[in-house]
Amino acid sequence: MENADAIVLRTVDFSETSLILTLFTRQFGKIEALAKGGRRLKSPFESALDILTQIRVSFLHKKGDVLDLLTEAKLIRRFRVVESNLAGLFASYYVVELVDSLTETHDYNPKIYDLTVKMLARLEQGTLLMRSLIRFEGLLLKAVGQQPSLRNCAECGKIITPEQKRIAFGYIDGGVLCFRCAEILRQRGHGQFLTSISANALHGIKQLTDPHDITENWKHLKLERNVQNEIRGLHNHYFSHLLGRRPRLYDWLSFIAQNDKEEM
Ligand SMILES: [Zn+2]
Numbered sequence: 001m002e003n004a005d006a007i008v009l010r011t012v013d014f015s016e017t018s019l020i021l022t023l024f025t026r027q028f029g030k031i032e033a034l035a036k037g038g039r040r041l042k043s044p045f046e047s048a049l050d051i052l053t054q055i056r057v058s059f060l061h062k063k064g065d066v067l068d069l070l071t072e073a074k075l076i077r078r079f080r081v082v083e084s085n086l087a088g089l090f091a092s093y094y095v096v097e098l099v100d101s102l103t104e105t106h107d108y109n110p111k112i113y114d115l116t117v118k119m120l121a122r123l124e125q126g127t128l129l130m131r132s133l134i135r136f137e138g139l140l141l142k143a144v145g146q147q148p149s150l151r152n153c154a155e156c157g158k159i160i161t162p163e164q165k166r167i168a169f170g171y172i173d174g175g176v177l178c179f180r181c182a183e184i185l186r187q188r189g190h191g192q193f194l195t196s197i198s199a200n201a202l203h204g205i206k207q208l209t210d211p212h213d214i215t216e217n218w219k220h221l222k223l224e225r226n227v228q229n230e231i232r233g234l235h236n237h238y239f240s241h242l243l244g245r246r247p248r249l250y251d252w253l254s255f256i257a258q259n260d261k262e263e264m
Pocket of ligand 1 (some may be wrong): 072153154155156157158177178179180181
């Protein structure tokens with residue numbers, strides 16, 4: 001029997017009475033577990049098995065391609081993203097979708113757990129939603145080892161100077177590209193995997209996703225709406241490329257941006 005702290009990423013009805021849960025645990029990474037009787041009102045799980053809850057669980061780890069078996073769950077906290085904060089609610093769904101999509105089961109990574117808990121608590125507040133999401137996306141990419149190169153050319157390693165007004169960005173290369181490398185890729189017919197971003201947007205991403213920003217400067221950054229929109233567009237393409245599809249919450253991202261309150 002294993003014990004863990006977990007966030008509920010997804011629930012799927014399995015039968016009249018049972019649920020299959022996707023959980024991200026602090027101690028074991030992502031797990032998929034069957035909760036027998038999890039759909040009954042009276043169950044050993046105390047109605048803790050909803051998406052966007054933080055719970056303490058006991059489970060039996062099964063070897064091979066078999067689901068783990070959940071035996072107990074206690075609620076730690078429910079992230080109360082209320083209906084008046086619909087944009088915050090969908091931002092929270094987007095957060096758990098990305099965690100689910102970018103992690104493998106049984107891949108131990110407590111940083112992702114801590115990051116997700118912190119971000120869900122932040123989104124409850126209903127302000128600074130889009131810059132919170134951009135920060136989350138950047139830190140999640142780092143935690144799963146997929147962070148794009150933002151300072152050096154992703155092909156040749158040359159430092160990208162901020163004098164350039166627009167900087168090429170390669171989805172396949174995973175980062176910014178110097179003028180020469182971008183040109184070579186275009187000549188080879190890989191132009192569809194390239195885009196470009198403004199120096200302001202690149203600077204904005206670096207600041208928003210700075211992992212060493214312990215004083216939370218990212219909340220106070222002056223970030224013009226069009227620059228934030230540009231970063232959003234880049235992340236939309238980059239995540240769609242990484243996942244091989246658009247995120248399920250993709251269409252909600254513009255709704256979140258439109259209903260975002262920038263004040264603290
Ligand atoms: Zn280069």
